[in-house]
Amino acid sequence: GQNxxxxxxxxxxxxxxxxxxxxxxxxxxxxxxxxxxxxxxxPTFLSYNVLxxxxxxxxxxxxxxxxxxxxxxxxxxxxxxxxxxxxxxVTDSNYQLIWGAGTKLIIKP
Amino acid sequence: DAGITQSPRYKITETxxxxxxxxxxxxxxxxxxxxxxxxxxxxxxxxxxAAADITDKGEVPDGYVVSRSKTENxxxxxxxxxxxxxxxxxxxxxxxxASYNEQFFGPGTRLTVL
Numbered sequence: 001g002q003n004x005x006x007x008x009x010x011x012x013x014x015x016x017x018x019x020x021x022x023x024x025x026x027x028x029x030x031x032x033x034x035x036x037x038x039x040x041x042x043p044t045f046l047s048y049n050v051l052x053x054x055x056x057x058x059x060x061x062x063x064x065x066x067x068x069x070x071x072x073x074x075x076x077x078x079x080x081x082x083x084x085x086x087x088x089x090v091t092d093s094n095y096q097l098i099w100g101a102g103t104k105l106i107i108k109p
Numbered sequence: 110d111a112g113i114t115q116s117p118r119y120k121i122t123e124t125x126x127x128x129x130x131x132x133x134x135x136x137x138x139x140x141x142x143x144x145x146x147x148x149x150x151x152x153x154x155x156x157x158x159a160a161a162d163i164t165d166k167g168e169v170p171d172g173y174v175v176s177r178s179k180t181e182n183x184x185x186x187x188x189x190x191x192x193x194x195x196x197x198x199x200x201x202x203x204x205x206x207a208s209y210n211e212q213f214f215g216p217g218t219r220l221t222v223l
Contacts, residue, residue, distance in 0.1 A: 041217075
């Protein structure tokens, strides 16, 4: 079956760095997305990786290793507004998006 | 306003009733999607559409019906609502196939079936 694993919840301190991991087992791979979802709101796009390596976008970076079926989202200089759920999603061989259950990130002052 | 909108935002209904959730986008995106989101689960695809008059089943289509007569609208109908369909429903759109294009989500409809 297809599976995406993320930690359910993480806690970090304002100003610090946090890494949210995502591992996947899917039938084929055509890219990996990270989305942010604040409580009670819609998901919004953060990043897309299709090749191995690190993609940096301001305070957020996303890494992919296709051989390991692994990705992480790195958030630097954490702000209170970063408190949200972070969703990992993989496009499989049928070009369907398979979503993880999300990681709830709690930022403490 | 431009973007993707859903209506109603909140709906309470009773078991066995028919309910239609509306989705409208102003970008002329080809692809549109319906998801449900439940605690402990990722977003689960109900139906999607690649263009007007083209729809296809997703992971959890049973009990739902969709149509797409116009590019900008993609209504989702629960033919006979059940308690297990209590969920938050998100509509999304993308310019092309989801494989490399981000999806833009509507604000969601919170549906409660009593």
